[in-house]
Amino acid sequence: MPDVNNDTALVVMARYPELGKTKTRLARTLGEQETLGLYRAFLSDIAQRHAGQAYTLCWTYTPVDVKYQELVNTLVPTHATSMRYFPQQGAELGARIHHAFQWTQEQGFAYTILIGSDSPQISREHIAAARKALDEVDVVLGPSDDGGYYLLGMRAAHDVFSGIPMSTDVVTQRTIEAAQHQGLTVRLIEQLFDIDELPDLVRLAQLLTLDATLAPVTAAYLKTMRSFHDNHASTTHTTSVSSTAALNLHRAN
Numbered sequence: 001m002p003d004v005n006n007d008t009a010l011v012v013m014a015r016y017p018e019l020g021k022t023k024t025r026l027a028r029t030l031g032e033q034e035t036l037g038l039y040r041a042f043l044s045d046i047a048q049r050h051a052g053q054a055y056t057l058c059w060t061y062t063p064v065d066v067k068y069q070e071l072v073n074t075l076v077p078t079h080a081t082s083m084r085y086f087p088q089q090g091a092e093l094g095a096r097i098h099h100a101f102q103w104t105q106e107q108g109f110a111y112t113i114l115i116g117s118d119s120p121q122i123s124r125e126h127i128a129a130a131r132k133a134l135d136e137v138d139v140v141l142g143p144s145d146d147g148g149y150y151l152l153g154m155r156a157a158h159d160v161f162s163g164i165p166m167s168t169d170v171v172t173q174r175t176i177e178a179a180q181h182q183g184l185t186v187r188l189i190e191q192l193f194d195i196d197e198l199p200d201l202v203r204l205a206q207l208l209t210l211d212a213t214l215a216p217v218t219a220a221y222l223k224t225m226r227s228f229h230d231n232h233a234s235t236t237h238t239t240s241v242s243s244t245a246a247l248n249l250h251r252a253n
Helices: 024-030 034-050 068-074 093-106 124-133 171-181 196-209 218-224 227-251
Strands: 010-015 055-063 084-087 111-116 139-143 149-154 186-188
Touching: 010 034, 010 093, 024 034, 024 124, 024 196, 034 068, 034 124, 034 218, 055 068, 068 084, 093 111, 093 227, 111 124, 124 149, 139 171, 149 171, 171 186, 196 218
Parallel strands: 010 055, 010 111, 055 084, 139 186
Antiparallel strands: 111 149, 139 149
16 A cells, blocks of 8 residues: 555556667667667656655566566665555456556555656656646546657546557547547647657757756766767758658648
8 A cells, every 4th residue: 555645656658678678779770789778768867757756666567577576675765665566457458557547556555657768868747737627637648749648647546548559649639539438538738759769869968958857867868879970960861851851741741
C-alpha cells in the first residue's frame, strides 16, 4: 500500500539496457555501443529528476527476468530502495500499458501517471500538470508530435487500448475517442516529442544546448558521442528540408 500522503504513482515503461536490443532505430545510425550509453543517460535523467518527489516512482520493465532495481541503484543509489518495480505483462504494447494501470490500482494508488523512457526532457512540471488535471478529469494525455503520447494518466485502469494500433500516428486521437465512448472526460497537456530517430536526437540536442538542465546526464553524454557529431550536420540539413516540405504540404491541405 502507498503512504497515506502519497496517492500517486508515476510509472516509467522501460527496457533493461542491453547491447543490440536498445533503441535499435538509433543504433543503426549511431552504433550499438553509443546508443546503449545514450539510453542509460535517458534512464539516469528520468530517475534523478523524479526520485524523492510527492509521488511514488515505479518502473515497469522488460525483459521480465532482469534485476531492474540493481540497475536503478547504479543510477540513483540513495533512492532506488524507495521505488517500486514490476515486470511488463502482455503480448503487445496496449496490453502492457493496461497491465501497469491494473497493477498500480491493485497496490492502492488513486492516481497513476505513466510515461515512456524515450523523452528524458519530461519535467516535474509536466507530471504536476497531469496530476492536477486528474483532480478534474478521468484521463489526461501528453501528446507527442508523432501522433502518439509520452504521458497517460488515469484515476482507474480503464481500457482505452483495445483495438488501437499502437506506435502509429493515430494513437492519441483513437485513445481520446475510446475514452469518450466510455463516457470518460479527457484533457491534454503540453505536447512534447519522443527520441526514436536521429532527427529527434538532433532536436533534443538543440533543446539541451539552450537548457541542459532539462536532461543534464543526456546533455553531457551527447557531447562525448563521436558518431552523433559525425552525423549531426547532414541530419540537420535533411531535417530542415523535411520540415519545409511538411509545412508546404500542411499549407496545401
